[in-house]
Amino acid sequence: MKIAISQIEIIPSMPCDNTVRIISAISSAKKNNADIIVFPELCVSGYMLGDMWESKGFINECEELGEEIIKSSKGIYVIFGNVASDKSKKNFDGRLRKYNALFVAKDGKLIHNNINNYPFIIKSLLPNYKEFEDPRHFFSLKDLAFENNADIKEYLKPLEIECNGEKIKLGLTICEDAWSSNYSFSPMDIINSNKDVDLFINISSSPYTLVKDTKRHKMYGEIASKHNTPLVYVNNVGIQNNGKTVYTFDGGSAVYDNKGNLLLTGNRYEDDVYYIEMDIKNKSYPKPIEIQEDDEYKFIYDTVIYGIRKFTKSIGVNKIVIGVSGGIDSALSSAMYVSALGKDNVFLVNMPSKFNSNTTKDLAKTLADNLGCSYMVVPIQESVDYTVKQLESSPIIKDGNENYLKLSSFVIENIQARDRSSRILSAIAASIGGVFTCNANKTETMVGYSTMYGDSAGFFACLADLWKYQIYGLAKYVNEKVFGREIIPEGTINIVPSAELSTAQAVDEGKGDPIKYDYHDYLFKFLMESWNRIILEDVLELYINDKLEEAIGCQKGILNKYFETAHDFVDDLEKWWKQFMGMGITKRIQAPPILAISRRSFGFGNREAQNRVYYTARYLYLKNKLLNLD
């Protein structure tokens, strides 16, 4: 039996275009004499569509295009995911009943077990965490069983097909149905409860996040070996977004034999159809291949490059303006955009004030020379001085009296940041028909260490899911592995990170950001990316028990290096917690879309309310105890 694994790119909310490419893949599979071709979950519509699922017309379009796919199944089994509606029933929200469904077609007809009179298979488990919200739009097989007072076991059966004269029982599931360990039942276990499944097929639309690839191979391999049954996993490539967060889909489609050995895997981010021949009845498979574990930075690099290419294409821009300060974030951003789109599409702008050192101005120039991009120097001091003077000399009139503003040095710091982004970069971008980037990293995004409408602005924040240490790691990777030479100047990598907005941040005197990256990166990551959300009482308890450094994964001795007393530690902790839960949220609400890399990026997958900062009773108790003993 020859199976075509169609790891195609799905463009969300473009059903007609997706269908054209699906039908073309079917034709090439026929030419290659495949018996079965398998497409990903929701391959007609795409997966992340916001509330477009609430349009009956759109659902109708997807179903009609599904009919076209079914028609094109002459001589081949076509397995694909699509939305399926039931006009006689309602969803919980009162709107049209919709299922996230899997269709099996051959010779223009659907093959099915007639469950609840439906000619398709329904997703049983609907994920509802992080960026996922399937139950907002879809009715699950579980819900259907409940509604009909039926046993879910009656609804989950293998589907028999005939292939080259042999009867083959397929165990067909959709994405989360395989990730069942937290649910009250396992769809795959139930489908194979009679031990008669010959081949599992799981179709997915599964966004990539760091280390997910390894996790997937492990889990699917274990399912195959547990059931002594081969398994085909098909995932799409492309990017999709939910507004605030942009997700890449890496494909990573794979086939496992009945022992769970990997037989084939799709290349990351490659839109392609892969073929495999297996004699399932005789358990004869191709030779297993090794699971390749990539370098963390290769993963990140591939994802950022793919994200930039696809996101800019999807919004129809290719001219990119980047403000370069001589620092690491903007330098890395420049190198990534040049790698992704070419040097002729990237436009670098250095915007010094009187606080910017010659050191960083030279580094910005060197970067531009190394990359070969267009380069412009637009100083901001005159404009900033003008603004200060204008505001301080314009009378405020109230009740016939005149008063005048006095701008503090902190206010003037932020005027500089906004002058750069909102006055200069925005206008340059508009005048060349392009956009300007947000170069923020995750560390500063977490605590709002940025100026709104200043450095927190931009069309896309492709590095904002990387901690500062990952920014450095990726910069080194880019120099060594991508360009093979010093593109990002060593000076930029070695200089103290600094916003250079005042004399207190003079880099040549070693002065810089208030963030102690070798500690805060790890503390913030612990707060943000732990599976169960961490709050201050958890941190303080670890600190008191001398287990904090180990828990957050920073170097040993860091706490002693930075904090002389427990008081100092607590002050620092509360300072950043307030920033994280206060101004950090305020700024993230208006931040650009972030490219997701980690398992929890800011944005849609990390729901936040702009509420008051709260300390639990347990935290206050631990703190009082600690500080009284101090």
Add this chain to the structure above:
Amino acid sequence: MKIAISQIEIIPSMPCDNTVRIISAISSAKKNNADIIVFPELCVSGYMLGDMWESKGFINECEELGEEIIKSSKGIYVIFGNVASDKSKKNFDGRLRKYNALFVAKDGKLIHNNINNYPFIIKSLLPNYKEFEDPRHFFSLKDLAFENNADIKEYLKPLEIECNGEKIKLGLTICEDAWSSNYSFSPMDIINSNKDVDLFINISSSPYTLVKDTKRHKMYGEIASKHNTPLVYVNNVGIQNNGKTVYTFDGGSAVYDNKGNLLLTGNRYEDDVYYIEMDIKNKSYPKPIEIQEDDEYKFIYDTVIYGIRKFTKSIGVNKIVIGVSGGIDSALSSAMYVSALGKDNVFLVNMPSKFNSNTTKDLAKTLADNLGCSYMVVPIQESVDYTVKQLESSPIIKDGNENYLKLSSFVIENIQARDRSSRILSAIAASIGGVFTCNANKTETMVGYSTMYGDSAGFFACLADLWKYQIYGLAKYVNEKVFGREIIPEGTINIVPSAELSTAQAVDEGKGDPIKYDYHDYLFKFLMESWNRIILEDVLELYINDKLEEAIGCQKGILNKYFETAHDFVDDLEKWWKQFMGMGITKRIQAPPILAISRRSFGFGNREAQNRVYYTARYLYLKNKLLNLD
């Protein structure tokens, strides 16, 4: 039996503060000899907390505070909503099992039916649409029945209490359990399946949207009369948010007799405890009262004022800077902030360029005089000219060559808008320790008719869920009903709406915005607020059948007034659709939090992906047919 209806303010994510106020309400209810006091759903934690539900420490805090509430129930039945966890079980996401629960306490003990060994009642129906996402964090009673292979009917029983020597059966439900018409079962019908419920109590945390009040009275009254059983509905007041959208909770708690007549209702947005005495066994109730149907604009006015007061308090600011152009949006915004916070906290700034007419400059000044606020004029022409000159004279260096930018008039238009918000208003706000407002309305927010980091910026968009016609309606209401005199100048109300960013928008020549508000307001509302999402094929079909004006609710004859041919109509339709689904989304991703007024506001309750603009096959078919016949 005397019941205390505790319509208290709940501050989200402040469990300790909420509990203190809950316990204080219990003590005053005791003093007033109440037999029962009822609090809203999730009154310890608040309802909209983002993913803070994922913290075990936070859940623990809420449960411990719940114990304090239980302890304070000596001599009184205390009914309240709180999160309840089960450490031995998992939610679908693998995290701690949590229920949205109702507790009944008396004399320090919980009274319960011991369903599944739990001493509390579990919410059966979990809303998962618009801003609601209960199933993301909570396990429903329905899920529990499914997990245990139990019949939901076994789990939904009245709870018997003894009150003044009488046995009373309570039908206890939480919010959505009453709004069951789209679900496969009705919790209230099941609880009363033996017709033995003496009193229904529904505790809610239900955000206010336009006309919801009337809908609530109708629905709860019908439940009471259908079951021939009185009903107590308790909802909180306050504001809560999910980041992008801020919701007000109006209270509107109510009591209905067994015929569904309204006996008592809490005042809108009033934090208070109301009392009612009823002899339930003898069906003796106080005299019914009339349902007051308020003027639409009174509702809107109350909501915006309450939203401004609570939101500014919650983020800890009270100094408000408003850019006033002489136009209607900024004038209304100014009047609302002055109404909410007083004239001494509002700071008006007029920022004319050479395109601003004396007409609008004078109107801005008149507004400031009428309101008595601090007023400042900060012209922007010099700064805009400087920016244009600086950018056009700074060399762009590439490969040793120099080039220069040339800024188009469109680019210069947007430079003006950003100069106002990002250069001037941001700096003034920072220097007085305040914030500046976003004065956007819903019509421009929908199609992105604004400049990013310009007029779309600000700390809060309190009018961005009001269509332009509602902006005018509210302005008239404010003049006539609130101030009782012309605060918003007539000239501002009568002038053509215009951005005044170029000579093409000269108000004295009657030139203004490209939006035809008397048509587009209604078209956009139809696209945005219809229950089923409307797409272009729906609009075009109505147009072809000559039913569009009626469907969208605009004046008759508008289409003929604006469109000479079907071509013109289609061009206009596609132009704004592209804006709505394209730049509109891009801008909304970075827009400030919006105060929700309508049943669908932009933001968290209206999920959007930044995807390509798509036309369905049916739309293209209809369009081709129409235009070929044209």
